[in-house]
Amino acid sequence: MSRFFATGTDSDSETSSEEEQVVRAPAPVYTFSDDEEETKRVVRSMKEKRYEELEGIIHSIRNHRKIKDFSSALASFEELQRAYTRASSVIQKEENGIAPRFFIRALVELEDWVTGAWNDRDSRKAMSKGNSKALTSLRQKLRKYAKEFDSEIVKFRENPDLPDDDDERKDTSSSDESDEEEKVKEKPKVRRSPEPPRRPPPQDDESSDSMDWGSSSSESSSSSDDETRGATTLRERFLKRTTERDDDEERDRRRARRERRERAGKVSKKDQADDGGEWETVRKGAATSDKPKMFAKDSDIDAALVVKKLGEISAARGRKRTDRRAQLELLHELRTVAQQHNLGDALQLKLRAATVAALFDYNPKVSDAMKPEYWSRLVENVDHMVTILLAHEDMVLSEMITEENEQLVTPPFQVRGCLLTALERLDDEFTKLLKECDPHSNEYVERLKDEVRVSALIDRVCQVVERDGAPQEICRAYLRKIDHLYYKFDPRAVKKDLPPGEETSIKKMERLCKYIYANDESDRLRTRAILSHIYHHALHDNWFQARDLLLMSHLQENVQHSDPSTQILYNRTMANLGLCAFRRGNVKEAHGCLAELMMTGKPKELLAQGLLPQRQHERSKEQEKIEKQRQMPFHMHINLELLECVYLVSAMLIEIPYMAAHEFDARRRMISKTFYQNLRASERQALVGPPESMREHAVAAARAMRRGDWRACLNFIVNEKMNAKVWDLMVGADNVRAMLGRLIREESLRTYLFTYAHVYASLSLRSLADMFELPRQRVHSLVSKMIINEELLASLDDPSECAILHRSEPTRMQALALQLADKVGNLVDSNERIFEKQGSFFQRGGAPRGEGRQRDRPREGWGGRRQRNRRRDDERGHED
Template sequence: MSRFFAGGSSDSDTSSSDEELYSDSEEERSEQEGSSENDSEDDSDMGSDDDDSSSEDDGPEGFLKPGAKAGASRFLRGEESDESDEDESKRIVKSAKDKRLEEIDTIIRTIENAKKINDWVLISNEFDKLNKIVSKGGQQSETPRMYIKAIADLEDFMGETIKTEKESKKKMNATNGRALNSIKQRIRKNNRTYEDQIAKYRADPEAFEKEPEATPEPVAAPKRKSAAVEAAAAANAAIAAGDAVDEGEFSTIGRGGRTVAITPESIFKQLRAILEARGKKNTDRAEQIRSMDKMLGVAATVYQRIRVLLVLISTRFDLTTASASYMPIAQWKAAQEEISKLLETLEANPQYAVTEDAEEIDDEESEAEPVPKDGEPVKIFGSIASLIERLDDEFTRSLQNIDPHTPEYIDRLKEEAPLYATAVRAQLYFERLSHASSISRVLMRRLEMLYYKPEQLIKFIEQTTWTEALPSGLESKITPYNGKEQPSELMHSICTVLYKQDNRLYRTRAMLCEVYHHALHNRYFHARDLLLMSHLQATIHTADISTQILYNRTLVQVGLCAFREGMISEAQQALQEISGTGRVKELLAQGVQMQRYGAPASPEQERIERQRQIPFHQHINLELLECVYLTASMLLEIPFMAQCGSAPDAKKRVISKPFRRMLDYHERQVFTGPPENTRDHIMQASKALASGDWARAKELIRAIKIWELMPETEQIKDMLSEKIQEEGLRTYLFTYAPFYETLAISQLAGMFDVSERKATALVSKMISSNEVAAALDQKTNAIVFTAGVEYSRLQNLALALSDKAVQLLDSYKYR
């Protein structure tokens, strides 16, 4: 309230033309709008916010504050945003406005003159010019009264001319006639926009012109004052009307202090007006919403209710301006509730159906509402699937923008349950209509709300949905609920429906979601088989970016799953593609990567990237990911490095580049302190492993704290210890084989604390695959290394050369 006056009367505030401050205030406003339902508390808040500026001028504020505040605030809030918009324009184009009015004046005069000589060509031109000017200014301010007067007069004159034209046989000349015809159309169309004002003018031209308006006084401040007076008057009127509201006959205060009564009969008309105003810049949506809220209370028939709800929900979504980062939460909640209400209405009244293939209703022709004929439900145009999608999108957007480390985020997250319930409800509705494409749209949303969740959570959300959120008696064919079914069954039944869709996007995403789900629950083989069967890796680069992100997430999850299951090389392979690139954040859409090369991204790109971000609660822990990747790389790379030894192409054969780079970096350091972070741990463990000190490597790896994030930490640690023992043994053999003639198995087994049987098996494997030149002696139970198999450099090169020659020959293509 106070801010409203402050902004108006003091030009000291004009610093708001400054970009930054402007956007600030804008945000603030959107916040206010969001919370417009609960007032007084908010009000005082606002007051304190603007304390300093309001203290500068207490004139009008002091005048209003004491009495009218509570009542007025309620009705003025809506105006506020518009009026302050006006401030903006007025401040900037103060003189321009005068100029504009002058221009209008001249044009009107020209039209008057043209009328006298019946020159419709001139009138037509001037009329266009007039409209252009008015609409240019009209976006920011009210239409000047003289314009209304002019167009009203013009319409009258036109009517007369046409009449006389018909009566007198004499034709006017061709160009003039054509101009008349064309302007006839345009005037009708144009005047419809200003219908009520024209009506008012027609009713009492004198009073209309006398009404106070901004025009006479070009200075802004007095205008403000008059606006304030007007507002005060309106407030009084509103208080007076307060009783009437209770009686069900609601009156709302329009822009010019008009009173609009809402009755069941006028609902359609009102709705039409709202729909027509949609997309225009200075429509007051908050105001519309409030009036529709009332309409909902007034609506007499089911049909009306449905219609009002449809418009109301979409208007709520319109409320989000492009500059605001996400839909106000209160609005979102209201929208969610209204969609539920809409679905409830539709459930209770199966004779009505909201479908996308219904004809667009044109109330203009028939004010009468359609009555359900026998058996055939009345079809109403609307798309519940889109509403659900929009609701979900807005939910995601809000999560993207709320700081995940605040309680707000958690509060917001709690609202996923009602959202999920609404989606399920919509699905049931579409199942009843057997509307396949909409079912799949809703199912897709449902699936995407579920796939990243662990089983317990899915169970929980299903349970709350079916037992609490949904009325009993609803049943689903696709996803029946009996309280006992397994989450993976649910996932599968959803996916099965989606696999049958023609739309490839649904199939791909459903497939990825199912794979992700399997991987999350340690069903590695299921996940892998499904992923391989989909042949996605061949086509994924042609998919849209969000699907690619989902693919990356799935791949990473499969890798983590393999790791948990102890399949190190599979894990490494799966993770290689993502973790090996060094652009993990970007690929998983979990934060914007620092730009290393070239120019930083343009703001446009940055915005798009931000939109793609995955909400925090769905993130895959990046540190854990790195840790897993590096550990897996270590277990593969260290023995491999030892095996390559001094081979000439040892440098070229690399399993994991990032790992090598880090290891190099680590080795270059002059002094290495005790390990601090995960990476240090792994690097030092790698060094220990390479030198045969498996016990230290094991200790270091086990000391990594982030393993705690994995379920069944101890098992994973044990698995890792075992792997370290094995790989340590192999590394040892690779590294120190040249120094032994024979080596007893028992010695080796003791050294690495494994059973002799296992040691034998490991050694046998190495011998069989020609990794070491040795053989076992059963009598003495020892490994006998074959001497003289270490090739000289020349011999190695000769072998390499012969290989290359064969390759070269193989690459020749016979055509």
């Protein structure tokens, strides 16, 4: 009301108001015209609010990570969890429940940081107690929380170079802000009208009041003129003036933002319309740049220019956020350009070598397997390299050639690179591919079919290396060939009527290994060649050649100093050598080869065919990862059940006759500890049912042999179940079963003689032959051998074909008495040794327990009494 009283309608009031300054309340500023300064209210969506909250917490976590503050990082992580829970409804609505990429990136970065700090034991020891405790708690909570985002994390790790979702949001918001700034900057340039601003028509409820006030038009025009002039002066004073330089800078900033969004494949239609550009389809995936032009249109393309461009492309290798796929495409295009201009095969070879190196770099993690499609491209490029080298005898590819000495235009061509290293890495990637697949799936079979390609490629590389390489390089190439050959059975090697000139795998292995024996400069290649050669001989039942080669090499003495892969190959060779000895009927040799491997209880780990579950802190994650990388592919595995069965049967055929011969011997030793423990565990059972597993069959057969029942023993070892599980897996299964039947009869006969010889006065060899279904000559040979070795006290009567027993063996009572006497003797010896150790105590004045001391005689020790007694005996002898 004071405003209306102060500004009356009469002229007196106007003059007085000009002369006297009346204090007025500040009137609200209304802006009804476009030339007035607009105060725009920013309305943010719920998504922006929640995402900004998440980004702020993530920023604080990154700051904590820089200073290694795990306590603060733990608190921020818990706050991040709560903030994500609050934003879950927005994420569910806007992103269909998929976590935003910047959030997943923060989780991955935090997980990598925590894992690295946890694995660095030295830094953990140097931490404070609170920081270390916070690290442990943060690690546990992060692992538990990250399980909810496993799929998103895996997808992120496949393409970590993709831009985050918030980049688009920031670019959009920044472009909007820039547009607003541009509008604001353009507003001062608008020419103002001298007319006063028009007020909007009054509302219905205010119309009556405005009518009653009755203010004149002259007053309103003058007051509005003053207000407009004052507002314009104020705005011009504080508003930033726009210059041509500012316009140029703003235009450059907008263009940079548009280019950044175009690289991310998210350029808007409006921006493209402003630039006058064309639409381009951008593939989904890694962040890609525009396809650069390789050369200018009017440039003269030659080998030097292509090599220079190749250097520019290769310079980006290993840099952060380098698009590896784009590099491969650039190399492919460069190779196409070189081929179109006929720049020569030497340049093509160099470009192929660069492509192979880029394919190896495509997989960022060395431990992970390469994708099958890129591995196929790798094989194709290496194959093209070999084709070029075989076609040009005057072309050399070597690492010893420097880039300055390369000859790519004129012969003799010299190119820098190493074909053998590429082949070795390709072979290793093939092994990784096989280990990544499920061995019981069709995918493994499909991947295994590629071994034909790898073997053929190795043969072709061997031709190139034999022509141009040094002897050591030839040895490396031959060893790769041996690695794909030594474990394969060649049925032609068993046949005797081979066509002339045909080379079997045995002859090929002998040729390759002999070259390595003669020319290898490092012991590792020679050692692996010897072990592979022994393995291949044993696989084809060449027992004597394999045994002699092992004994001449003396590998048993030095193999523990070799690298883990060579030790694994040694274990595989000894296992296969034991199987070969068993197939040939050499039970003792088979047991000796398998004993060291099976007695540890870890044949699966020693043969690199899997990892056994370990207790906590017994194997770290790094050790487990390294051991998994050393595992053998599934098609190279040795059947562990077959190994264990052969070992137990061999131990049974050796241990049971020995136990029967030394039943009452107190100093009897165990030949096979594992077999002995299984047998004792079976004997301790109150109720023994029919055998089910392979181990139970072997133990039941041993108990039957101990009774002399060879038929039951043979039935436990050779039956349908055991044939399907074990014996049918061997080459020549019928011969193996026949050999087992013969050995079981012979050892059962020896066990029977050891056990029941004291019952008989004489034994008929013919009756023994009929009882054990053996030829009489064989029974005669066995009994004679036992008599010669003094295992059986008897003599042979040839006319009657009987074995006359001399009954010199002690009876059961006598044997027990002798055993008791031995134990008592051992006890006496141990007591005397203990008594001699305590002699010093008696010399210091001690007396045996139970002996009294004479008070009138000075104390004398055990030594003093012995000297006194000796003097007394001497005096008596002198008197006599």
